[in-house]
Amino acid sequence: MIEFHATTICAVRRGPDDVAIGGDGQVTMGETAIMKNGAKKVKKIFGGSVVTGFAGSVADAFSLTDKFEKKLEEHGGNLKRAAVDLAQMWRSDKGMRSLEALMIVADKDEMLVISGNGEIIAPDHGFVAIGSGGNYAYSAANALYNHTDMTAEEIVRESLNIASSICVYTNNNITVEKL
Structure with missing residues (x-):
């Protein structure tokens, strides 16, 4: 089976009025084939008061985002x-257990990472990153957050x-949504 690698998502909160989530646009099939350069993996939901970003299977992530908005x-x-x-x-429903994605969700008060393993993680710091390049984005966000006055x-x-x-x-085809 060919594996799709999709996404790096980074989220930063500098306070209730400075929250942003961004993602790159690349979807890669296997080890070398770039299938899409401009995928949108972040969006505002719930009347624009919540921002979400997802890493993993795109169809699964859209399904999870819709279910999250209903919740x-x-x-x-x-x-x-x-x-x-x-x-x-996600963890208990047979149909949902096979969904492969991670989500970052944020509103003016909180930022959370949600996984299919039943984990909900509130980051210790005002930044988090997930996905294929998540470790790189996390390291960069850590340095920039702690050593600059840059906005989220x-x-x-x-x-x-x-x-x-x-x-x-x-x-570097980046989409950012902010509150």
């Missing part, structure tokens, strides 16, 4: 409660640009 509606926009419900459903959006863009210069599964 937000059920819980009146409570990000943590919606994340817990989604993680529980500027850190996200530069971290993804740095990751794209190192990781063959990450390109």
